[in-house]
């Protein structure tokens with residue numbers, strides 16, 4: 001008989017959260033702490049969504065999306081999760097760039113970037129200050145016509161080298177391009193520049209374990225391997241969900257699933273105005289990724305001078321389309337030293353990430369797909385050999401993930417790694433004005449993506465749901 005993953009589920013909840021990405025878990029935790037009855041449904045066999053990890057023979061644990069986030073994570077985790085989680089967030093000290101235009105190492109914060117821009121790139125102090133102040137002053141309500149490229153042109157015209165320094169890490173961090181609205185850059189870049197790049201000591205597995213413990217403590221009913229097939233709406237109000245074939249009453253649904261999938265498939269277009277459906281259909285998904293996971297033999301080490309994060313490129317100039325090309329010229333290497341998991345077995349690992357297009361992988365036959373993955377591994381090892389000489393001899397394990405892998409595990413259409421382009425944010429925010437009791441929290445609009453963006457968006461939506469439930473303006477269940 002198949003396992004019943006909904007065994008013992010209550011017949012009614014105040015809130016059902018669909019998906020356990022960082023935004024979904026944060027919404028669930030905050031609302032349960034406020035005393036609401038919360039059900040968290042995740043189709044996968046573990047919590048975390050893209051914030052995930054996997055284990056391989058030899059004691060190796062690979063982190064998929066733990067490459068770096070801004071210092072704001074400390075405050076958000078302390079307030080909305082636990083002190084233990086916040087206290088495990090530590091700074092990455094060595095961020096390296098290596099490309100035909102320049103090679104340098106930086107702490108990746110405003111002070112160090114000011115030094116580099118004035119001393120190495122020859123820009124005046126006043127120009128650098130003006131640039132940082134303008135980036136930091138941007139907010140959601142600004143004119144959104146200005147593009148990232150135009151913004152750079154105002155301060156550093158004709159300086160492709162500076163654009164590369166400023167843009168390459170952010171493109172990796174959230175898929176933004178020179179053609180996206182400048183605020184998507186300004187907000188994310190300024191978050192990093194305030195104090196640098198941070199990571200979670202203990203690895204993603206420890207983080208999610210601590211979050212799971214806190215969810216249970218807060219009283220969230222957490223269910224894994226439960227696929228939500230439908231969100232039910234009657235007379236403009238949410239009434240329940242069908243999950244693993246079972247109907248569950250709920251006053252509010254917060255979907256952490258992809259915004260387009262939520263509207264067009266889980267709820268169904270008939271429940272929205274035709275203008276809203278049009279807006280939804282126009283949302284462009286963000287790009288996907290490829291990754292190569294490499295573990296060294298247990299007795300092999302990497303010199304820490306190699307860096308924590310290395311933006312490596314052989315392309316003569318920075319170009320968005322080159323960053324997405326299957327013909328890879330740019331890679332971000334994340335180096336995980338034994339200190340990443342002080343509690344675990346001492347292991348050295350490297351994860352190489354690139355932005356990628358789903359189309360380049362989608363239609364390949366099984367054979368061609370395997371060959372393309374193998375080629376990705378081989379070319380990545382070739383590139384890594386420049387920084388870790390003799391890597392092939394030191395290697396214990398290597399494997400690759402593609403846009404197809406990300407789509408398979410997270411259900412994000414086209415394997416989108418960072419949600420949607422900017423227009424997804426307005427649709428996500430507009431959901432509750434279309435259907436009473438329906439919300440979305442998760443990577444959208446570039447700004448609300450990444451670990452910090454997802455957690456903070458979860459907090460914003462939890463506050464809105466709390467206010468709605470307290471006003472009792474939702475379908476009463478039971």
Ligand SMILES: Cc1cc2nc3c(=O)[nH]c(=O)nc-3n(C[C@H](O)[C@H](O)[C@H](O)COP(=O)(O)OP(=O)(O)OC[C@H]3O[C@@H](n4cnc5c(N)ncnc54)[C@H](O)[C@@H]3O)c2cc1C
Pocket residue numbers: 018019020021022023024041042043044047048049050051064065066067068069173226227228229256257258289291353406409410411412416417418419441442443449450451452454
């Ligand atoms: C390769 C890669 C590297 C990254 N690196 C970084 C980084 O270094 N720093 C950083 O800050 N960010 C990084 N990110 C981005 C970051 O991981 C994500 O933006 C963030 O984790 C997304 O959280 P989310 O809440 O939007 O939900 P997601 O993680 O997208 O989770 C959504 C969840 O919903 C579940 N779900 C979907 N549909 C259903 C359904 N019908 N029923 C039940 N469950 C469902 C999915 O299984 C999934 O668990 C990276 C992403 C990728 C792919």
